[in-house]
Amino acid sequence: MNRQWLLAARPEGSVKPSDFRWQESSLPELAQGQILVRVIYLSLDPTNRIWMNAADSYLPALPLGEVMRGGAIGEVMQSRNPGFAEGDLVQGLLGWQQYCVSDGKGLGKLPKGLPIPFTAFFGLLGHIGLTAYFGLLDVGKPQPGETLVVSAAAGAVGSLVGQIGKIQGCRVVGIAGSDEKCRWIKDQLGLDAVINYKTEPLPASLQRHCTKGIDIYFDNVGGATLEAVLNLINLRARIVVCGMISQYNAARPAPGPANLANLIKERARMEGFLCTDYSDRAEECFTQLIQWLMAGKIRYRVDVVDGLENAPAALNKLFDGSNAGKLLVKVGPEPGPLRAV
């Protein structure tokens, strides 16, 4: 038997339970070339909300009635594909379901025997690591002594960006939405200053903590935060456009910042990117991240919700800010201790 969440409706505003439909069905026989994957962890990410819309995004729109799209890690249970063996661990768009039947395209195999917890494949590595690492280093190009501001700074990507910024010698100012999150990124992750945007006036706090202006802004949220940052950018500032979570639930798109002309005044650059652009450099990134992790230079945390049935409700945690760290849904048990290959 398979258990699946199908996309039932296009959400208006926040995701509602009725936007999904639960389906139980029997598993089909594998055809030649197919594999059967048991999903272990499902990754919940702000971009999932974009995937529910009727319009194409950087991926084609998901038709109604299909299994909800989602990044996941799983274990190959059966294989009729010479590229995969029973017991292989794979990562890719396995979807919101207990089992995925796949032709293997787009799935990456995970290495075994790494000295990291299993959840690190999502908390530190995978799309989160690629996004933080290349977004900051390749698009943001941080220099020692520069001021880096990161929004959603306690989130999965943001918390890594802040720490990598510190390693690069930047002064890092993090914006987050609770005192607990602010304490974590300041006391545990070592950011230089933090702003709780829900309790502080953002423009004034930014000004207070960025007395030398802002050289790099790693933008996860868009909206009013972007506008406040644009007022403080320095000459040749870089705005790394990673996400605009403040916009994703909007029934109609909110207007953008009124001060884009500051890009001219400061000869600044705003640039969007996707982690998938860097898939072929994943090894370079993951090797470095694991090295930093082992050396105690970076930390991450995961927020694990138990049970596939809870995925729809859990998704909203990303938007109300109630998650603490990388949000995952545990769909099935972790495999036994990972053996080195």
Next chain:
Amino acid sequence: MNRQWLLAARPEGSVKPSDFRWQESSLPELAQGQILVRVIYLSLDPTNRIWMNAADSYLPALPLGEVMRGGAIGEVMQSRNPGFAEGDLVQGLLGWQQYCVSDGKGLGKLPKGLPIPFTAFFGLLGHIGLTAYFGLLDVGKPQPGETLVVSAAAGAVGSLVGQIGKIQGCRVVGIAGSDEKCRWIKDQLGLDAVINYKTEPLPASLQRHCTKGIDIYFDNVGGATLEAVLNLINLRARIVVCGMISQYNAARPAPGPANLANLIKERARMEGFLCTDYSDRAEECFTQLIQWLMAGKIRYRVDVVDGLENAPAALNKLFDGSNAGKLLVKVGPEPGPLRAV
């Protein structure tokens, strides 16, 4: 006697006559190191409006009561500065006045004997040429076959950008505000398609003329045009942020485009620049522009308003779109035929 326009008030919205004050005064004796320059042509540019505001821009705000700031070309009439001789032609921020007393700092000497009309120093070369040439080539990085959209396409900068885009092998779509301007840039300058944004629905017309999407947008206007373009950008599109004339007269800044998240989807870049960043590469630019002019590959036109007294009223022509080509104020007679040095 000198005649000057002083900045009398901070304009609200469009510039009014009362924002300036006319002053006639006698010329001071030159101190050691100073030169006296007779202004010949005063350049009127959209950015002049920004300079009238109380806030600093890329230049410090101009205090009320000072001579209005303006780029100009003039002739040295007297010199107590060893760097300048009587008869030298100079270019720089000489201001809205008949005579400028200067220490020579920031003034560039113009070459003599070039096979071009005197007004070409503003219509083709100078800050206009630098802006169009480096903005498009250095920031926009056009490739043959790409689609380039340029707004204010019949303006001084825009009309050069469109032609340089054609020379680079781009398909060029120009947006302008009158049928006459559209005819000029299509029939005389050779743009591939034109849109009169005052009589056509911009989003639909853009879509019709950019069937392969937009690779480069040279933005002179900001506002709704930028939003319409962002909906059609291609993967790795470049938005060259040169100006945002639609915003300059706004009493309070208008909101920006609601679709900035398209920068992520298309991994696109928005980048501001100023021509002054390229001053040290001026020779490379001017040599090329003159070569293209001689070869009949580019054209320009100037709109000359006679008399310094008409400068304030003329400035608004840039904002109501009634100028045809580079807007200049003729303050004094051109020097005799330029002798080769």
